[in-house]
Amino acid sequence: MDLHELWSQIQVWARELGLSQIGVSGIDLSSAEPGLLAWLEAGFHGSMDYMVKHGLKRARPAELVPGTVRVITVRMDYLPENTPSDWLRREFARSLHAGEAVVSVYARGRDYHKVLRSRLQKLQDRIAEATGPFGHRVFTDSAPLLEAELASRSGLGWRGKHTLVLSREAGSMFFLGELFIDFALPETPATSAHCGQCTACMDLCPTQAIVGPYKLDARRCISYLTIEHAGPIDEALRPQIGNRIYGCDDCQLACPWNKFAQPSTVPDWQTREGLAGWGIATLLGWDEVEFLRRTAGSAIRRIGHARWLRNLALGAGNALASGRISAADRLALRQALQAHATHPDPVVQEQVAWSLARA
Template sequence: MQIWARELGLSQIGVSGIDLSSAEPGLQAWLDAGFHGSMAYMPSHGLKRARPAELQAGTVSVITARMDYLPLDTPTDWQARESARSLQPGEAVVSLYARGRDYHKVLRSRLQKLQHRIAQAIGPFGHRVFTDSAPVLEAELATRSGLGWRGKHTLVLSREAGSMFFLGELFVDFALPETPAVAAHCGQCTACMDLCPTQAIVGPYRLDARRCISYLTIEHAGPIDEALRPLVGNRIYGCDDCQLACPWNKYAQISREPDWLAREGLGAASIADLLTWSEADFLRRTEGSAIRRIGHKRWQRNVALAAGNALASTAVSAAERLALCQALTALAQHPDAVVREQVAWSLARAQ
C-alpha cells in the first residue's frame, strides 16, 4: 500500500486505530480555555473529533497520509529567505502552503484514488476521505500512526520531512495492522515558541488560536485586535514563523507536485498592488486556491492591515508610501464596516 501511495504522489502513509480516548481530556481543556476563539464549530463538535466511529459509522482503522508541499522551485536556503521577507514591509507574505492549488482538492483526489486501488485488490469496502474538512483529530491520528511526533507548536514533525506537509485520512471499515508511533525529538528546543510574533504558543503543545496570525487572517471574520495588528506585520494569509524557526525543517522535502507552484500574486507581490484587486480580480486569481474561501472582504481587511504596518515602517520608500496611501484612500468609503475601520486605522499609521 505504501508503494501505491507513492505512485499517487503521497509522501508517506500510516495506519492508526480509532481509540483516541486518551486525547479527549486535552481537547476538552483546550476548548474550556476558549483557545478556539470564534471557531464555533470546534465546541459544537466537541469530543466527536476524538471518536472516528462517530464521524463515520463502522470505521475500524484509519489510513493517514502525509503529502509534502514545498514546490519544485524552492531554493536550498528557503528558511532564511522566507524569514527575511518580514523585513520587507511593502511586500505581502502568503503562507507557503497556500500559494498554489487548494490542498483540500489535491489531497482528497489522491486519497480517493488510493481507496480505489485498495478496492481493486480486496473488493468494495466502507470508507470516507477527510482532508481538514471535518472534525478529525488529524495530528493525533498522524502521530499515532508514525507519521511524526507533535511539536511544541502543535504541528506534526518528522525527522525526514520537518513539518512542511499536509495531512489527510482515509477511514475504512476493516482492520489493518497499526504502524508504530515514533519518538519525539524536540528536546529542550523552544525556537518555535520564542519566535512566534504574537506569543500564541502559550506553553509547549498549547496554542491559543486567538493570538495566532494564521487564525486571525483566515478563520477570524471580524476586526483584528488592535494590540495584535502591529505584530501581524506583512502577513496577509497565514503565518509560517514557527515552522521557519524549527531546526527540523532543514529536512523538509521538495515536492514534485506542480500544483504547489506559486500562482502570480501569491508568491511575491507588493501590498499596494494587492489593495487594488477588485472582487473579480480576487476571484479570478484565487480560483482553485484555498485563499478564495476567506472571501474578498476579509482579504481586503488583511491587506489593508499590512499596508498600515508598512506605512509605520521607516523601511518603506517614498514611492511605496504614496502608492499605499492612494490605494487605502480609494477604500476609505468601503461598504463593509470591518474593512472601512481597518483602512482608517492603517491610514492613521502614516501620520
C-alpha cells in the same frame, strides 16, 4: 489478500499517487479527550464555534463514521519543486520587506483540500479493486477530527511544541489526510518525539500564540486571525502581524527540523503569480473580479474579497509605520488604502482608517 501484503501494496500505490508517507492508526483516541476538552474550556478555539459543536466526536472516529476500524493517515509534502536550498533564509527575509504581502507557503498553490482529497479517493479506488467494496471515507481537514493525533499515533511524526506534526525526514511542511476504513490493517508504530529543550517556535511567534509547550491560543495566532476570524482584528495584535496577509509560517521557519523539509514534484504546489513577492499596494488594487480570478482553485478564495482587503489594509498600515519603505511606496500604499476608505464592509472601512492614521 493477506492484510500485511495488502499494506505493502497500498504503500506502493500511495507513492505512485504522489503521497509522501502513509501510516495506519487505531481509533481509540480516548487519552486525547482530556486535552481537547481543556483546550476548548480555555476558549483557545476563539470564534471557531464548530470546534465546540462537534466536541468529543473529534476524538471518536467510529462515531464520525460508524463501522470504522482503522484510519490510513497520509502526509503530502508541499514545498514547490523549485524551492531553493536557502528557502528558510529567504522566507524569513520576507517579513523584513515591509511593503511585500506575505502569503503562507502552503497557500501559494492549488487548494490542498482538492488535491489531497482527489489522490486519497484514487487510493481508495485501488484498494477496492484489490479487495472488493469496503466501508470508507476520505478526509482532508474537512471533518471534526484530531488529525495531528492520528498522524502521530501512526508514525508520520510527533507533535511539536507549536502543535504541528514534525517529521525527522520532512520537518512540518506537509499536509495531512485520512482514509477511514472498516477492516483491520496492521497499525504502524508511533515515532518518538525529538523537540528536546528547544523552544524556538515559542520564542519566535510574533503574537506569542504558543502559550506553553503544545498549547496554542488560536485567538492570538496570525493564521487564525487572517483566515478564520471574520471581524476586526484586536488592535493590540495588529502591529505584530506585520506584512503577513494570509497565514503565518514563523513557528515553522524557526523549527530546526524544517531544514529537512522536502520539495514536492506535484505541480499543484507551484507558486501562483501574485502570491509571492508582490507588493501590498498592488494586491490592494485587485477588485473582487480580479481576486476571484486570481484565486480560482486556491484555498485563499474561501476568505472572500472583503477579508482579503482587511488583511492587506492591516499590512499596509504596518508598512507605513515601519519606516522601512521608500517615499514612492509610501505614496502608493496611501493611495491604495484611500481607494477603499468607503468600502461597504464596515470591517474594511475601520481597518483602512486605522492604517491611514499610522502613516
